[in-house]
Amino acid sequence: MNDKIVVDLNADLGESFGQFKIGNDDALLNIVTSANVACGFHGGDPEVMASTFASAKKKGVAIGAHPGFPDLWGFGRRVMPFSHDEIERIISYQIGAAQALARYAGHRISYVKTHGALGNMFERDPAVATSILNAVERTAPELPLMAISRSHLERLGRERGMTILSEIFADRAYTEDGKLVPRSEDGAVLHDPVFAAERMVRMVKAGAVETRTGKMLPAWIDTICVHGDNPESLDVARKVREALEAEGVQLQSRF
Template identity: 65%
Template sequence: MVKTTIDMNADLGESFGHYTIGDDAAMLDVVTSANVACGFHGGDPDVMASTFRLAREKNVTVGAHPGYPDLWGFGRRLVPFTAAETERLVAYQVGAAQAMATYAGHRIAYVKTHGALGNLSEQDSDVATAVLNAVQGVDASLALVAGAFGVLGRLARERGMTVYAEIFADRAYTEDGLLVSRKQAGAVLHDVDYISERVIRMVRNGAIETISGKMLPAPMDTICVHGDSAESVAIARTVRARLEDAGIALKAFA
């Protein structure tokens, strides 16, 4: 069955202090869901509150976007925390996001892990279990955004959690349906036309396109466009416009 609606999300609220990362206001005019940094890899209380408030005004669904406490590496470096430590780190960030969203008059609907924590939670069952324990320990009603082929989504479904399957517009995929490491050339895509055409192919075929061009059938509920690069807004606008031209409307999953 051909999809007629899909969600589009972006990682936002990643500025902190005097440092501005991305154009959140412009992205919130395009996306239907926003994954808001919780203060560890990016974000701070002021940024979180303003991002949640602006998302509420623009009718954009919001989720918590926890990562490793790694401002220097933007949460993209592996940090050797134990599973128990990871569980508490995630619980801490989800709780902070809920508090700041409530303060801003909005409500957290889901959780999506960031960067190195996100990649590891898709591949390591102990880390995935820690993330799920944290989320359910804080609020069992929260949904999860996860990759179609990772362990995180599978374990979450086994627990009866609501899981929204995600595809990335601007990231390359391995033959196993996982993200190509950012250490490898071609892992991050930049050509707006290519990205848009690839997204249309994936959504129309209900399949993830690997780096070799192979199509892996997969569920998909939301498309991620990263919000931290110079071309992010242009990519998001173009992808949305091409989807709508193809008869696929943007609609928040939650």
């Protein structure tokens, strides 16, 4: 590789709440460069948020607000019947909570990334994408926004002149039109760390997303996500980082 490629590696963290433990946050914070922290609606609570922000600060990891639907039972992965205006307000509410607790923990929120069903909806629905953009512009216009590469949110955000970080996924499969395979389908979530790492190297070097049949579709790639709630998350994150660094890719936060 002649030109140095720089990419961020992020994970969805801080999703435990009350007595319920989800993920391996401390170990993942030693690998990733950015952490998307749940804001209390699909996961997380004030105690978890504050401790996750403090740990990220100590380890030099950037943090982002990770708002989702108010759906603890469904982990934010169920579509809920909110209006577009209501979506704006539930996102704004969670951004505010994240900013307050980050400040309390001595860190700062550096970006916004929506979670689960709310995140998947903006990939296919421009009206939901517009609601997310409106919420960030009205609540925290200084913050960049992570958007799934090749999504409506990515396109509309760039058209508005907002700072958009285009995201691909290490542990999710892609359809032939470059969308995420729905979790309801077999093979949507990838569990083999070696395969995930090899695929990430191909995608980053090509500047493309790789579909289930191996087709490469051109895509912006600023950041790679590993989901923190999967049993293989730690191994996937570690293998992805090792494989990219072995190819000369520099892993660092974009903030």
